[in-house]
Amino acid sequence: MLAGWALGLLAVLILSLLRKRVSRRGIFAILLLSGLPGWLFCHSSDFYSAYGLLLGFAAATAFEERYVRFENTRVPWRCVLRMAGGVAVYLGLNALLKLPFDKAFLASDGFLPHLVRALRYAVVAFADIGVYPLAFRPAGKRTEPSSAA
Secondary structure, three states: OHHHHHHHHHHHHHHHHHHOOOOHHHHHHHHHHHHOOHHHHOOOHHHHHHHHHHHHHHHHHHHHHHHHOOOOOOOHHHHHHHHHHHHHHHHHHHHHHHOOOOHHHHHOOOHHHHHHHHHHHHHHHHHHHHHHHHHHOOHHHOOOOOOOO
């Protein structure tokens, strides 16, 4: 457990140094590539959940920057409403994506269940972070992609 905390702290320190020198896409690429060996050696379902969330977050961030350009609100009740909606999307989509699979399959230890877990979390993160904010954009702005790549 202490080794995990130490590794996490080291990762945070390295990423804070990289953030000043590498673009956001570069950092996501580094994180995703550095996690690939875990697919061969890791047996914890938490790893695959986290990898899927990272994958979905990386894709959602790029999508959001290009198509959504989400803006925060300073109205407290709107913030609470958006957060509650985001939690509902997360919980509902996560439950919906489990339905096609047997519980024993999802709980088993193998490449395919881990892949399904990672992809499920990637889809949920992408929908929640990239697509869900589209609901808060004015209707006229929904079809205009950003000119910045």
